Amino acid sequence: MLKSQMKMKTNHETQTVSVRSLVEFVLQAGDLTPGGFQRRDRAQLGTQGHQRVQRSRPEGYETEIEIAYQVEDVDPPLEVRGRIDGLYASAAPVIIEEIKTTTLSLELIHEEHNLLHWGQAQCYAFMYAQQHNLSEISIHLTYYHLDTQKEKTFERYFSFAELQTFFSDLITPYLDWFRKIQTWQAQRDQSIQALDFPYEAYRPGQREMAVAVYKAIRDQERLYVQSPTGVGKTIAALFPAVKALGLGLADKIFYLTAKTPGRLVAEGALDDLRQVNLRFKSVTLTAKEKICFCPPVNCDPEVCVFARNYFGKVKRALEEIDQHDAFTRPVIEQIARQYEICPFEFSLDLALWGDGIICDYNYAFDPRVYLHRFFDFDTEAYIFLVDEAHNLPDRARAMYSAELDKQTVLALRRALKAHLPGLAKKLSAINKLLLEKRQACQAAGQQALIEYEPPEKLLKALREFNQKAEDWLVLNQPAEFRQDLLEFYFACNNYLRTAEYFDTYYVSYFERQSQGALKAKLFCLDPAPMLAARLDRCQAAIFFSATLLPLDYFMKLLTGAADHPKQVFPSPFPTENVSLLIHNGIATQYARRADSYAAIASLIETICRAQVGNYLVFFPSYAYLAAVLDLLQERLPQGQLLVQDRGMTEGARAAFLEQFSTGNQETLVGLAVMGGIFGEGIDLVGERLIGAVVVGVGVPQVCLENDLIKAYFDQQNGRGFAYAYQYPGFNRVLQATGRVIRTETDRGIIVLMDERFTQARYRRLFPVHWRGFQIVQSEGEIEEQLAYFWSRA
Ligand code: SF4
Structure with a gap:
């Protein structure tokens, strides 16, 4: 509905609305899009066309005149702002010119071609006439054809009284909406001022993280937070951000995630805050292909009923903003169905009025899909909360390649x-x-x-x-x-x-x-310079993850700067709840891999026999997994083995995880691939998972792109192998092992199998909560350690 800038500040200073936004808000009607194709360089050509018309005008013709009008009797004050394309101030009567560029044949353009164009011109005419006490004014609406370079002008005269009536009819419905939003924001700010932390107590590290986030927002910084599972980072990021919003330190929060589960966790955290009386409107964005009511996506109104008369219907749908605070996907779908409008476009329109937007990284960083309606205009005080930020460098490399x-x-x-x-x-x-x-x-x-x-x-x-x-x-x-x-x-x-x-x-x-x-x-090769330009769109950015290690590496890849504040928090869980064993008698390098299969299969059997329960074993590749599986099938009953397949659907993934039940009477061993769909973002709490085995140090496959990254960083800082292979690999290991202990009452074991784990270059990377690890070299030692650990249950 509102393609252009339409934002309000949250403080009590003068609020502004652009002429274009005002006119679109009130007068836009009809279908979502004509379903047509537009030239790639349309915007650039449009600007050039404008300038060509302006240059062709006679002396005395003024261009790009800034104009503002203060609306009376509104609190907080409201100012309408805009820029007049062209002005003949010495003509009698004065002429205001509005220029539009087009690729449509001029023969097809008639006077009533687009009422929004007349609407904008009338607004300018009213504002100018009012400022200069004019009793009448002339409007020229000029269409300039980008290919033929010909123009067509329509002319109309208006008395000031006519313009006044037009403007009054325009501003009145807008003011209704403006007051509604102002009332809402006052309620929101009031609720934020009284808002307490939603849980009985802070977890260890949580308060410190919240304070660090608040300070970073206040100081308009980029903050990096390494915060292990259990600190409760989502609320520790959101709570101070919401507080900052209530104090006028920010206008909007973007909670940016890599995957859907992250978005659900953020929605849950906001719900918890609402339980303690927060009023905060959040809007979750779902990809167009996923939320489309009419797949495959074809937004031609001839084909899709939800695009037809979208603008006519969306105004009533937007009134529903009163009825909900959490515009999650189901809520958006339900309202969109009720009003027969496109759910994707509706979510974008809602987002303009939301206090927080929960969405994928793409919408802030990807040049193909970022939200132009927020980021193409003057940057407001946005906060970016970048969840699971260890995913961003790779995602960014893909966006900018x-x-x-x-x-x-x-x-x-x-x-x-x-x-x-x-x-x-x-x-x-x-x-x-x-x-x-x-x-x-x-x-x-x-x-x-x-x-x-x-x-x-x-x-x-x-x-x-x-x-x-x-x-x-x-x-x-x-x-x-x-x-x-x-x-x-x-x-x-x-x-x-x-x-x-x-x-x-x-x-x-x-x-x-x-x-x-x-x-x-x-x-x-290096996403930091590209990301830095996108990060200019926000006032403060918080990058947080359970595995943002080593921090310097991520800082280099995310912003390229090493002088931003950073915080590392220890795990809040009792160290005695986990037994971390490193078997350094196994070599998993490619050339020596085949020699390890039998030993690994035997070790897995030993580990699982030590305690009945559910385990996950992570391999470096499907081929490695298959080789060990062959041997494992001789050792464990078929029913106890579960194997990740290539290209599993969301349904198959859910079915796989469902088998990790607390009700299992027998051991269950899931075999998965490191860095795959089970290596991250799964939450098997309590006895749903009592152990993880990681085979290898997670090093990604040697390939052309990784070698190019290696060569680049060798030249940059002499750490090419670490940047291309070691650190990304170790991050996968951290993610895989992080599946075991999810709450403070969880107990479990982690076994790392690779001789390299005991080398200094790996030990340097260990998080603080790994300090109690034990090195084992034989099956007997593992058996002994595990027997001791489980006997302490
Ligand atoms: S419902 Fe789908 S096809 Fe229809 S307008 Fe929306 S995205 Fe396009």
């Missing part, structure tokens, strides 16, 4: 050849360049060609293809190949945009694949 593959180029060329030969020819040019790269790889006997400059020739060919593709796409004609063309167009777009970021922390590579295929990728 782009790739194309040769096979897609060939397939699309085949599909287009008979219909759009000109476009097929452009694809041939791209294919030829990719082929040359492949041949160069082959000639050099290499798997990949690495370049430290953007691939200019390829970029030129992609640009030419995209311009031509746009010419066809903008006609919005149906065709069998349209979707494939559109997808490749967006992939090229992403590649071209990423090339604009290319810098010393980027590399371009061409990697040979099987059967003549080739991958062309612009790979972001």
Whole structure:
């Protein structure tokens, strides 16, 4: 509903609303989108078009005139602000010009083409006439065609009385909404002032973390918090952030997560605060593909009823804002169904009025999907709470990288050849360049060609293809190949945009694949400079995780700066509740792996026989898992083994976890892969999981990209192997072992199998709560240690 800026400050100073937002809020009507395609550089061309029209005007014509109008009798004061495109102040009567650029044929544009355009111009005319005591004024509404560079102008005269009536009709409904929001915010702030911590007592470390978060927000800092499971970090981050909001230190909280479970935990924490009388409107954003009522996503109002007359219906739906404080996915879906509107677009509209937004990292950091409505305008006082922040570097690398593959180029060329030969020819040019790269790889006997400059020739060919593709796409004609063309167009777009970021922390590579295929990728080696630019959108950012270790490594990858405050908290759980054993008689390096299978299978049997219960065993790869499984099947009954499959669905994942029940009479051993769907974000409390075995140090597979990262950081700080392999691997180990002790009453065992764990370079990484580890070298020792541990139950 509100595509442009429309924000209110939470303090009691003058509030502002832009002319555009005001007009859209009251007058916008009709379908969600025409379902049409728009040029990539539409915004840039629009600005240039505006300037061209302005330059063509005669002397005495003024441009970009800032104007503001103070609305009377409102508390807090409200100011309407905007900028007039063009003004003939010496004409009689004075002329205000509103300029709009278009790609639609001017013949199709009539005077009533878009009432919002007249609405904006009338607003400016009213504000100007009022300021200069004019009794009448003329409006020119000019449409400028971006391709033909021709223009069409409509002219209307208004008396001041007419403009006054128009403005009054516009501001009145807006003021109703404004007062409603103000009343709400006053209630919210009052509730925050009286708000106490929602639980009986702080857990060890929790209060300190909350204080550190509050100070970082107050001081507009970036704070890093390593806080083990059990500290209760979600509430320790949210509680001070909410308090800061109530004190006017911030306007909005973005709780940014890597995965859905993180969003649910944040919703739960806010619910707990509401139990102690917090009034706080939170909106959870769910990906369009997931929440869409009409999959597969096609937002053409001809196809989707939820896009039809969206703007006509959403105003009533927004009135429901009174009825709920927590706009979770089910609540959004229920209201969207009731009013027959798109749930995704509705969640975005609600977010404008929410105090907190719970969403994926993408919405703040990804150049393809970030929330323009918040971040493209003057930055307000936003707080970013970045949950499970150890995930962000890898996610960011993916967001700021782009790739194309040769096979897609060939397939699309085949599909287009008979219909759009000109476009097929452009694809041939791209294919030829990719082929040359492949041949160069082959000639050099290499798997990949690495370049430290953007691939200019390829970029030129992609640009030419995209311009031509746009010419066809903008006609919005149906065709069998349209979707494939559109997808490749967006992939090229992403590649071209990423090339604009290319810098010393980027590399371009061409990697040979099987059967003549080739991958062309612009790979972001270091996400910190890219993230830093996005972090400028917020006033304070808190990065927190149970496994933000080593901290310096994450600080380097998240912001590149080492001088931000950081906090490391110990585990609040009694150390005697866990037995941490390191078996350093096992070698899991690739070359020695095969020798370890039998010993590992035997050790797993020994561990599980020491105590009946549920265990998870984590392997470095599926192949390793399968090799040990073969031997384990001879040792443990089939019914006691559960195996993670590749590509498990959400349902299969849930079914797997359900078997970890406290009611199990026999031992259950789940075999999983480190860094996979069971290696993180699962919460098997109490006896649902009594032990974890980790095979290997988690080092990711040696591959081209990891080697490139290694080479880059070798050059940066001489720690390439650590940055590319050791630290990411150890993070997986920490995540896997973190599944065992989830509450202060949980008891369990952790067994690490790899000789490298006892080396100094690994021991340096151990979190404080690992201090009591025991080194074992034989099955007998393990048996003894475990017997002792379980006997103390
Ligand atoms: S319901 Fe789906 S198809 Fe319809 S407008 Fe929303 S996202 Fe688009």
